[in-house]
Amino acid sequence: MKGLIFDIRRFTVHDGPGIRSTIFFKGCPLSCLWCHNPESQDSEPETSVKTLSLDGLKFREEEVSGRWMTVDEILAEVEKDRIFYDESGGGVTVSGGEPAFQPAFLSELLSALKSKGFHIAMDTCGFTSWENLALTINYIDLYLYDLKLMDDDLHVKYTGGSNKQIIENLIKLADAGKTIIARVPVIPGINDSDENFSALQVLLEQLKPAVTEINLLPWHAAAGNKYMRFGKENVMKNVKSMTREDLVCRKKVFEDLGFIVKIGG
Ligand code: SF4
Secondary structure (H helix, E strand, C coil), X not given: CEEEEEEEEXXXXXXXXXXXXXXXXXXXXXXXXXXXXXXXXXXXXEEEEEEEEECCEEEEEEEEECEEEEHHHHHHHHHCCHHHHHHHCCEEEEECCCHHHCHHHHHHHHHHHHHCCCCEEEEECCCCCHHHHHCCCCCCCEEEEEXXXXXXXXXXXXXXXXXXXXXXXXXXXXXXXXXXXXXXXXCCCCCCCHHHHHHHHHHHHHCCCCEEEEEEEECCHHHHHHHHHCCCCCCCCCCCCCCHHHHHHHHHHHHHCCCEEEECC
16 A cells, blocks of 8 residues: 655654654645645645756756655655664654545554654644544644634535544543644634634643644745746745744743643744
């Protein structure tokens, strides 16, 4: 069996504790307007065009995003840095796209990673069936669970999917006793309202002690170039990046409720 992977990044430090390798699955059931990895959304390999300059000359280079890989090929990659995981309390993170969008391959990979003793985190948008997510429960040490908009109509409008299943799955993971970090990408003018944050507080309060940590992720415009390369429309191109300072007040509110809060991952 093979899975479609668009990147394996080594020495990541924002995708769970310690030093990690992050495996990016290609394919996502959502299509968030602000997605930082537009190349992660389609579930087929995609070609992009890079323009390079050398000595005043311009060259166009094609690059394919997405490679079908076996579990053994991925294991060989992540094994290279085992010493760093062990010394830093790190491990391997599956991310995307959405890892649960390739449930059979994900399950096989997680089983292999677990048998090799890696600490495993899963970054998920939660927009999948409970059956798919349940396949991961015995293997995942830490879920990094994205929460975007609490109003369902707005969730559909800005991500292309309802939040009902996402919230139900989150509650089921918490009931199953899993450890979860809630990750909230904060997008100016879309989900940074008091209403959205109040509703998030109510939900997250109910999920203690499964959720004790929250990551607020300020939106930044760095992905603009990728939209151009992949020929995709960037509807956020005129929106200004947020800064850490923009989120200090939000952080304090969650801290006062007893959460550990980080701005950024
Ligand atoms: S869930 Fe994540 S990967 Fe999928 S479209 Fe949204 S931001 Fe992009």
